[in-house]
Amino acid sequence: MASGNPDFATTLARGIDILSCFSAGRPILANKDFAQQTGLSRSAVARLTHTLVALGYLRRMGTPPRYRLGASVLALSYPLLASMQIRQLARPLMKQLADHARGAVSLVVRDRLQMVYVETARSNEALQTRPDIGAALPLLSSAAGKAWLARAPETDRATVLNQLRVADPAYYAAHIETLPAARRDLESKGYCGNNRQWRCDAHGFAAPLSRPYQSLLYVFNCGVPADDGPYRERAADIGPKLVGLARETERLLGMD
Structure with a gap:
């Protein structure tokens, strides 16, 4: 889908792919889970999860870190549902x-x-x-x-x-x-x-x-x-x- 398209923001797409890894049956995931599901390297996943935590789209839990979706995901969807x-x-x-x-x-x-x-x-x-x-x-x-x-x-x-x-x-x-x-x-x-x-x-x-x-x-x-x-x-x-x-x-x- 992105191949040959200079307007496609690959980093943004990868961040969205991270958020899309969650499901009702898997509400808590670790970096290794993201890497397995997206095919991204562990280092790339670590940078993306750090950024998503900073923006409120993920919540970090414990050590080693695991993640839940953050409240910003819910806030982002509200205008769509309300409209x-x-x-x-x-x-x-x-x-x-x-x-x-x-x-x-x-x-x-x-x-x-x-x-x-x-x-x-x-x-x-x-x-x-x-x-x-x-x-x-x-x-x-x-x-x-x-x-x-x-x-x-x-x-x-x-x-x-x-x-x-x-x-x-x-x-x-x-x-x-x-x-x-x-x-x-x-x-x-x-x-x-x-x-x-x-x-x-x-x-x-x-x-x-x-x-x-x-x-x-x-x-x-x-x-x-x-x-x-x-x-x-x-x-x-x-x-x-x-x-x-x-x-x-x-x-x-x-x-x-």
């Missing part, structure tokens, strides 16, 4: 559908090669995966990711799929053949489904907006426990309602 009017407008509608579906209804957007939750409403504590703002979904094996790929312009879809193929060839090969069916489902039904493909304990359904809003293509996602009814029965009930949620949100946003 997403769609979250406030859609939240009551999402909660209604979550209560009806006995599951979780979320609003997601694409972030590089994954989908990220920006709003969520949950009505079932039995869900083993409990979506939260900022958590990620896989691109090719989740209903939300397939809905984004199915709706995105051809050039955007081709670019993202090529990046995914290079970044994770095994994952790409395992799931790319499901995309044509997802595109057909979106065209004929208005939503995409996912029968335990991402998680064996859940069914997923997703409906995108008809076009981007404020340059982002939003997708509504609904997850329900797999043991709470057959997939086809749940799809026939939840899918059309999810499409209705997307269309009503577009109306509230003045997109219709």
